[in-house]
Amino acid sequence: MxxxxxxxxxxxxxxxxxxxxxxxxxxxxxxxxxxxxxxxxxxxxxxxxxxFDQKATMHINDIEKNLKEEALKISPKTDTVYFNKGL
Incomplete structure (x- = not known):
């Protein structure tokens, strides 16, 4: 930019x-x-x-522990999370 x-x-x-x-x-x-x-x-x-795409992916083992626990509560079979990179 x-x-x-x-x-x-x-x-x-x-x-x-x-x-x-x-x-x-x-x-x-x-x-x-x-x-x-x-x-x-x-x-x-x-x-x-x-x-440039604003969405990014990350393996669930690479995120913070508390976020990982929340994501696995919602969907136990999840191995990839998606997030918005922002500007």
Whole structure:
């Protein structure tokens, strides 16, 4: 998710500085970069959430003891649990 912000923003900022867009207002560089980062995150976050599956699996022996006991109470034959990875 951070790749566009770390690659495109410096590249576009460098092009803007080479074309002397910040000569008159050098402090405009920071708002320009912040706007580009926000733009990248606006599109990169939903795209990455859509590309990478949010569900993950784990063997029941790898989870915490209290969660394992609860899961086995509900379904004694369970060997795999599923969970949401979140963002």
């Amino acid at each position: 951070a790749l566009p912000g770390f690659t495109f923003v410096p590249f576009i900022t460098n092009i803007a500085e080479n074309r002397n867009l910040f000569c008159r207002y050098p402090m405009a560089d920071l708002p320009f970069q912040m706007a580009l980062v926000c733009l990248c995150f606006t599109f990169a976050t939903p795209l990455c959430c859509a590309l």
